[in-house]
Amino acid sequence: MYATTYHKPKTLAEAVKLYTNSDEPSYLSGGHTLIPTLKSRLAAPAHLIDVRNIPELFGIEVTADKVIIGSATKHAVVAASGEIKAAIPALSGLAGSIGDVQVRHMGTIGGSTANNDPAADYPAAVLSLDATLHTDRREIPAEDYFQGLYTTALEPGEILVRVEFKTPEIAGYAKFRNPASRYSMAASFVARHRDGHIRVAITGAGNEGVFRWTEAEELLTVNFSAEALEGLTIDPSRMMGDMHAPADYRAHLVAVMTRRAVQNLGGTHIL
Ligand SMILES: Cc1cc2nc3c(=O)[nH]c(=O)nc-3n(C[C@H](O)[C@H](O)[C@H](O)COP(=O)(O)OP(=O)(O)OC[C@H]3O[C@@H](n4cnc5c(N)ncnc54)[C@H](O)[C@@H]3O)c2cc1C
Incomplete structure (x- = not known):
């Protein structure tokens, strides 16, 4: 790691002031993303401002x-x-x-x-x-x-x-994990809100990060059941592909995880 100066502000105002007055600063929270990034030299902030005492x-x-x-x-x-x-x-x-x-x-x-x-x-x-x-x-x-x-x-x-x-009326989360890191390879969070609107958010799979799967939301608005999603697929060109899973496999997982989230409303389904 590079040399860095560690700061431990006790107020929000102090943290912001430190950031503003420092060259190459970075906030630090749990450090479980930032510290590995520093160790692998992908980042080298000169000032680490720890926000865990605020x-x-x-x-x-x-x-x-x-x-x-x-x-x-x-x-x-x-x-x-x-x-x-x-x-x-x-x-x-x-x-x-x-x-x-x-x-x-x-x-x-x-x-x-x-x-x-x-x-x-x-x-x-x-x-x-x-x-x-x-x-x-x-x-x-x-x-x-x-x-x-x-x-x-x-x-x-x-x-x-x-x-x-x-707080929704009901929600479910289904996640297919990478067995090594436990990060999601595809996961779906489905919520029916109290005013009746449905939100389906997908993580782990999209090539632009987290996104709403609006086609699934529309079908669930008509019929809030896993059966309503039978046959619904997502375009693999919207998916990430890497050594852990190709894009078409992630597309398959997105559909399966969304159905599982609906089947497990009120809880989670972790694979
Ligand atoms: C082995 C391993 C497995 C993991 N598995 C999963 C997993 O299954 N699912 C998952 O979701 N995550 C996973 N993570 C990531 C983990 O959840 C991290 O804790 C998280 O990504 C970053 O949170 P942190 O508090 O450690 O942030 P840090 O590493 O301290 O900071 C991350 C970034 O956020 C900025 N930041 C921090 N706090 C604030 C704030 N309050 N305001 C503005 N910016 C801020 C920092 O400047 C930095 O850029 C895993 C990490 C590891 C090491």
């Missing part, structure tokens, strides 16, 4: 129609929350499916959502549950937030403070 970035609040999670909240804390499990069991199960025990005890929802890895789990929940991303500067609707592989609407120095999910 009280505003912590906490879970469950209201009658929302689940709000501070960005520095670890995956394990989300998975273990009885309140989240009662409100949105599919979100709780998603958090529990991330990586392994060590990853879940270090990685955070903010780091995952800021990083927007095309195989990450949270982006599917954020998009399907029509979430709002609260930063130190503004509120960003999920629809405008994800902007392609590893790209989001966050501007340089903007800190993700909390993620506010809409």
Whole structure:
């Protein structure tokens, strides 16, 4: 690793000021993406600004129609929350499916959502549950937030403070994991919202990262059952292809995982 200066701000304002006044800064949360990136010399920030001591970035609040999670909240804390499990069991199960025990005890929802890895789990929940991303500067609707592989609407120095999910009437998450990394090779988060609208978000498969599968949403709006999706396919040219799975296999998995998500509403189906 390169030499870097480590900072431990205690307030949001202090963190933003440090970022603004530093050359080549980077925020650090759980470090489970950033530190491997530094080790492999793909990034070399001169200043690491650790956001894990900022009280505003912590906490879970469950209201009658929302689940709000501070960005520095670890995956394990989300998975273990009885309140989240009662409100949105599919979100709780998603958090529990991330990586392994060590990853879940270090990685955070903010780091995952800021990083927007095309195989990450949270982006599917954020998009399907029509979430709002609260930063130190503004509120960003999920629809405008994800902007392609590893790209989001966050501007340089903007800190993700909390993620506010809409509690759906019901939701399900199905994920086909890469057996080595446990990242998704194709996963589908299906939600029926309280006003009746359906959202299907796919992660792990799309060549532009997380996306809404609108054709599946239209069929589920007419008939909210796995049978309604029989025969529906997705164009492999929209899929990633790599050494783990070719594009046509990912396209097949997207259809299967979406049907499984509907068959497992109120929970998760992890393969
Ligand atoms: C072996 C392994 C397996 C994994 N498996 C999975 C998996 O199955 N599913 C999955 O979804 N993920 C998986 N991950 C990734 C894991 O969830 C990471 O924790 C996550 O991608 C990044 O979160 P972090 O808190 O570690 O962020 P960091 O690595 O600290 O930061 C990541 C990026 O986000 C930025 N950032 C962090 N916090 C903020 C903030 N509050 N505001 C603005 N920018 C911020 C950082 O500057 C950096 O650019 C895996 C990781 C490993 C090492």
